[in-house]
Structure formats: C-alpha cells, structure tokens
Amino acid sequence: MSILTALARLLIFPGILFAVPAAWFFLWVERKSVAMMQGRIGPPFMQPFFDFIKLLGKSTPQRTGVAGALMRAWPLIAVSTAAGAVGLLPVLPSSGGFQGDLILLLALLEVPSICIIAAGFTSRSIFGEIGSAREAVLSVSYNVVFLLAIISVAASQHTFRLEALAQAPATSLRWIGILAVLICLPAKLHLNPFSLPNAEQEIYSGPMVEFAGPELAMWELSHGLEWVAATGLVATLIAPQMAFWGLSALAFVALSFGIVLLLSALAAATARLAIDTTVRFYWQCTIIFAVLAVSSALLMRLRS
Amino acid sequence: MNLWKRLMCYCRRRSPWLFHLNSGSCNGCDIEIVAALAPRYDAEQLGVRLEGSPRHADILCVTGPVTRNAVCAIKTVYGQVCGPKAVVAIGSCPATTNVFIDSRTLDGPLGKHIPVDVFVPGCPPRPDAIIEGVAKAAQILAERGDEVPEVITAAEVQA
Ligand code: SF4
Numbered sequence: 335m336s337i338l339t340a341l342a343r344l345l346i347f348p349g350i351l352f353a354v355p356a357a358w359f360f361l362w363v364e365r366k367s368v369a370m371m372q373g374r375i376g377p378p379f380m381q382p383f384f385d386f387i388k389l390l391g392k393s394t395p396q397r398t399g400v401a402g403a404l405m406r407a408w409p410l411i412a413v414s415t416a417a418g419a420v421g422l423l424p425v426l427p428s429s430g431g432f433q434g435d436l437i438l439l440l441a442l443l444e445v446p447s448i449c450i451i452a453a454g455f456t457s458r459s460i461f462g463e464i465g466s467a468r469e470a471v472l473s474v475s476y477n478v479v480f481l482l483a484i485i486s487v488a489a490s491q492h493t494f495r496l497e498a499l500a501q502a503p504a505t506s507l508r509w510i511g512i513l514a515v516l517i518c519l520p521a522k523l524h525l526n527p528f529s530l531p532n533a534e535q536e537i538y539s540g541p542m543v544e545f546a547g548p549e550l551a552m553w554e555l556s557h558g559l560e561w562v563a564a565t566g567l568v569a570t571l572i573a574p575q576m577a578f579w580g581l582s583a584l585a586f587v588a589l590s591f592g593i594v595l596l597l598s599a600l601a602a603a604t605a606r607l608a609i610d611t612t613v614r615f616y617w618q619c620t621i622i623f624a625v626l627a628v629s630s631a632l633l634m635r636l637r638s
Numbered sequence: 639m640n641l642w643k644r645l646m647c648y649c650r651r652r653s654p655w656l657f658h659l660n661s662g663s664c665n666g667c668d669i670e671i672v673a674a675l676a677p678r679y680d681a682e683q684l685g686v687r688l689e690g691s692p693r694h695a696d697i698l699c700v701t702g703p704v705t706r707n708a709v710c711a712i713k714t715v716y717g718q719v720c721g722p723k724a725v726v727a728i729g730s731c732p733a734t735t736n737v738f739i740d741s742r743t744l745d746g747p748l749g750k751h752i753p754v755d756v757f758v759p760g761c762p763p764r765p766d767a768i769i770e771g772v773a774k775a776a777q778i779l780a781e782r783g784d785e786v787p788e789v790i791t792a793a794e795v796q797a
Contacts, residue, residue: 369682373677378683383649384652388696392696392720396721435738539694544691550693
C-alpha cells in the first residue's frame with residue numbers, strides 16, 4: 335500500500351501526470367499574462383504543447399565526444415530532478431510510503447539551475463559562458479536568502495519533514511519566510527527583473543544558445559516543472575490543511591495559480607536589471623531578512 | 639505513426655519561431671517585423687516567437703539587400719538553423735536588391751546564397767504582409783516534413 339501511494343504521488347498527483355500539463359499551463363499563463371498586460375491577445379491555450387511537440391521533431395546539430403553526451407544529458411537531468419521535486423510536494427496526506435524532507439526538496443530544486451550553469455559552459459559558446467557566469471552569480475546571491483527563509487520556516491516548526499511542515503499552523507516567522515521565498519522566486523525562475531542569465535537580446539538567450547530540437551524541448555519542460563515545483567512549495571506552505579484530500583488538492587492548485595499570476599504580472603511590469611543591481615538587491619534582502627529571522631527566532635525561544 | 643506525423647505537421651504549423659537576420663537593411667523592414675509582434679498586429683496569436691538564437695528558430699527572416707560582408711554571416715546562420723527550416727525574404731531588398739541595385743558593396747539578391755521559400759514584397763512591407771508570409775512559411779514547413787533535402791545549392795536556386 336505504501337509503495338503504491340508513493341508511486342501514485344510520483345507518477346500521478348502531484349507527480350508527472352499532473353506536473354507536465356501543469357507545467358505547460360503555467361508557461362501559457364506566463365506568456366498570456368505578459369501579452370494581456372501589453373494589450374495583446376497572446377498565444378493560444380495549447381501553445382506550449384505545440385512548441386514542445388514541434389521541438390521534439392526538429393533535428394539537432396551533430397555533436398560528438400564527451401561534450402555531445404553531456405549536452406544531451408543536462409536537460410534530461412534538469413527535467414527529472416524538477417519532476418522529482420514536484421513529486422515530493424506534500425499536497426495529499428500520505429499514509430506511509432516515501433516521505434522526503436525539505437532538504438531533499440531544496441536539493442532537487444537547485445539541480446536544474448546547476449544544470450543550466452554546466453550546460454552553458456559545456457556548449458563552449460561565448461554567450462553561453464556569459465549566461466552561465468551570470469546564472470552562477472545570481473544563484474549565489476539569491477540562494478542565501480532562499481535557504482535562510484526555508485531554514486527559518488523549518489526552525490519555527492522544529493522540523494524538516496515536509497508533511498509536518500505542511501500541517502503545522504502558521505507563525506509569524508513562517509510568514510516572513512514565505513515572503514522571502516516569494517522574493518527569490520523571480521530569480522529562481524529567470525523572470526524579469528532578474529532574467530539576466532537568459533537575456534535574449536543581449537546574449538542570445540545565454541546558456542541555452544546552442545541547444546536545439548528535443549534538448550530545447552526538455553529545457554522548456556524543465557522550466558515549466560520548476561514553475562510547478564517552486565510555486566507548489568509556496569502553496570503548500572500557505573495552504574491550510576483540509577480534512578478532505580480533494581479540497582486540499584484544489585487549494586494547492588488555486589494557490590499555485592495565484593502565485594503564477596502574481597509573478598507573471600511582475601515580470602510583465604518590470605524591465606531587466608543589470609547584474610550588479612540584482613546582486614546588491616539580494617544581498618540587502620539577505621541582511622534585512624537575516625536580522626528579522628534571527629531576532630524573531632530569539633524572541634520565540636525567550637518566550638517559550 | 640501516422641497520427642504522430644499529423645500531430646507534428648499541425649504543431650509545426652502552429653509554432654513558427656523566427657530568427658531575424660539583417661543583411662544590411664535600411665532598418666525599415668526591421669521595425670516592421672517588430673511592429674508585427676507588437677500589440678496592433680500581435681503575431682504571437684499564431685504562435686510566432688522571435689528567438690534570440692538561430693538554433694532555436696524554424697524560420698529565418700532575412701531583411702536587406704545582402705552586402706558583401708553579410709554573405710558569410712548569412713550562410714553561417716542558415717547552417718545554424720536546425721531542420722526542418724524555411725527562409726522568408728522580407729522586403730524588396732533581398733528579392734531584387736531594390737534601389738541598391740548595381741552597388742559594388744552588394745552581393746545580392748538573397749536567392750544566390752540560400753534557398754528562399756517565401757518572398758514578402760514591399761519597401762517596407764506592411765506588418766500584416768509579413769505575418770502572412772510567416773504563416774505561409776509555417777505551412778510550407780508543415781507540408782515539407784523531414785524528407786526534403788535540406789541544403790539546396792545556390793546554383794540550383796538560381797536556375
Ligand atoms: S525593402 Fe525598403 S525598407 Fe526594406 S530594407 Fe530595403 S530599402 Fe529598407
């Protein structure tokens with residue numbers, strides 16, 4: 335029974351069967367809301383699906399040796415880890431089976447970004463290398479806030495287990511943590527104003543510049559899955575636990591959708607920032623957040 | 639198998655990604671391409687996306703009369719677009735070299751160097767004409783499938 339539940343979570347909900355269409359849907363929402371904010375009609379509903387199938391049917395440049403194998407491997411690793419991260423989200427109350435903890439989820443969420451950095455350097459294109467360097471700098475700066483936020487959420491509930499975290503009542507420290515995670519999400523998902531690693535106009539879409547056909551399709555999919563995983567993480571932290579599993583699944587989907595709308599609106603309303611501004615922004619966030627988190631953690635300790 | 643092919647045809651028609659290559663254009667055609675993507679014409683409704691890298695593109699949009707310096711770049715970029723691919727020549731310049739004909743800095747028209755699938759005439763063409771050209775090229779892409787030989791040499795194109 336427990337293995338069945340674990341498999342169902344990984345393969346059906348919130349795993350692959352839910353996550354892949356949701357990834358396409360979120361990609362569509364991203365493009366559609368940008369279009370609507372610019373006064374356009376935007377792409378049709380099935381557009382990300384059309385793009386995906388079309389990319390699968392395109393040829394890829396001949397690449398040999400280790401670099402060729404690596405360039406085929408990076409997008410696959412990114413997709414599988416992002417899908418694994420979605421599968422770990424504690425949306426449904428599980429009865430035993432495999433229960434991941436927050437640290438595993440964070441590690442899985444981080445792998446796609448590492449793959450992107452490695453992919454840019456593997457492609458040996460100058461634009462890819464610049465994009466990868468930017469991505470590396472960006473991930474160093476936002477990850478400090480991100481990890482601090484997650485750790486403070488975990489510390490406020492005295493547990494790293496996802497299940498317990500999702501069920502625990504929200505404290506003020508947890509809300510600060512959720513806010514900090516939300517601030518990090520645009521950088522994690524490469525959205526405006528922090529979209530500088532994959533700037534289309536300046537560096538020809540950065541690390542992705544040499545990828546074509548099915549490899550690019552996998553990158554698009556992994557980007558969509560990252561959307562699902564990252565917004566899902568915030569949604570599970572916010573969502574109240576319902577008695578009936580259908581209701582909690584519904585709350586999860588609705589909250590994720592709301593966060594996607596919020597982030598897309600932010601992306602449409604802002605322009606790309608330069609790397610130094612971005613890094614300064616995140617380090618200032620780090621300082622503010624660190625002071626807040628440490629002081630409220632101390633207060634909580636003193637009170638209890 | 640057949641179903642997969644039909645799906646692929648449909649998706650190719652619905653998702654043309656462009657790469658814009660300027661081969662010495664006066665910039666008139668370039669801003670019309672941008673206008674085709676802007677709110678009034680909104681080519682994204684057809685799934686059109688302007689890509690940053692030729693590797694991601696399906697359709698190469700070339701503007702300008704092909705200067706000598708641009709020839710090498712055009713051939714390189716055409717080679718970098720992965721198949722199946724189509725080329726749209728935007729404006730009168732790539733079709734005939736237009737008012738710049740007989741200039742010694744030119745090595746046009748475009749058909750001399752790469753096979754062109756759709757010509758969009760005009761100086762500059764209207765955005766709706768550009769969108770129609772791109773839609774035609776997407777249709778060609780869908781019908782062509784993987785079978786057609788990719789590189790047609792310049793001599794064949796001229797004949
Ligand atoms: S066709 Fe006309 S507008 Fe277009 S590049 Fe040539 S001269 Fe300029």
